Amino acid sequence: MAEHPEIWFYHLERSTLDQVLPGLLEKTRERGWRALVRAADQRRLDDLDERLWTYRDDSFLAHGRASEPEAARQPILLTQSAENPNGAQALFILDDAELGDTKGFDRCFIIFDGRDDTAVAAARVRWKTLKDGGANLAYWKQSPEGRWEKAA
Template sequence: MSGKPEIWFYHLERSSLDQVLPTLLEKTLERGWRALIKSSHAHRLDDLDERLWTFHEESFLPHGRADQPHADRQPVLLSESGENLNGAQALFIVDDAELGATEGIERCFIIFDGRDATALQQARGRWKALKAQGAELAYWRQTDAGRWEKAA
C-alpha cells in the first residue's frame, strides 16, 4: 500500500445510491476488505442502515453503526465522523461528507448524484482539488445499459 488511497468518483445518473451502494459493498466484502461509509447526515445513515438489511429478499449486508457497541467488529460501518473504527480498507463518501483522514484506506469511493447540480459542482471541485494534490483518481460513469465504465 502506498499511503495514499486510489480515489474513485462514481457519477450516478441512471441509478440511485440505494441501488449502487449495496453492490459496491458486496464487491468490497468479496475482496476481503472492510468498508466504512461516511455521511454528514444522520438521516442518510438511518436510511442506509435500513437498506442494507433489506436490499435483497434472500440476504443482507452485515453492518453496524459507529455510535453503537462493537463498531470495531463490523464488516461495514456507517459513520458521521469517518473514524476508521473497523479497520476498513474501503471508504465510501456519500452526500457532502468530507474525505478526512485516509490512513489505512486502499480505495475511496466518492459517490455523487449527477442529476443534482449542487452535488455535481461539489464533485467537480473535489476532483480539481484532489488532482492538484497529486491524488490517484478515476472517474466512473454508467452506460446506457447500466454498466459502469471508467471514463477518466
C-alpha cells in the same frame, strides 16, 4: 493498507445510491475488505441502516453503526465521524460528507448524484483539489445500458 489510496468518483446518472451502494459493498466484502460508509446526514445513515438489511429478498449486508457497541468488529460501518474504528480498507463518501484523511485506506469511493447540480459542482471541486494534490483518481460513469465504465 496504502499510504495513497485510489480515489474513485462514481457519478450516478441512471441509478440511485440505494441501488448502487449495496453492490459496491458486496464487491468490497468479496475482496475481504472492511468498509466505512461516511455520510454527513444522520437521516441518510438511518435509511442506509435499514436498506442494507433489506435490499434483496435473499440476502443482506451485515453492518453496524459507529455509535453502537462492537463497532470495531463490524465488516461495514456506518458513520458521520472521520475515525476508522473497524480498520476499513474501503471508504465510501456519500453526499457532502468530508473525505478527510485517506491514509490507511486502499480505496475511497466518492459517490454523487449526477441529477443534482450542487452535488456535481461539489464533485468537480473535489476532483480538482485532489488532482492538484497528486491523488490517484478515477472517474466512473454509467453506460446507457447501466454498466459502469471508467471514463477518466
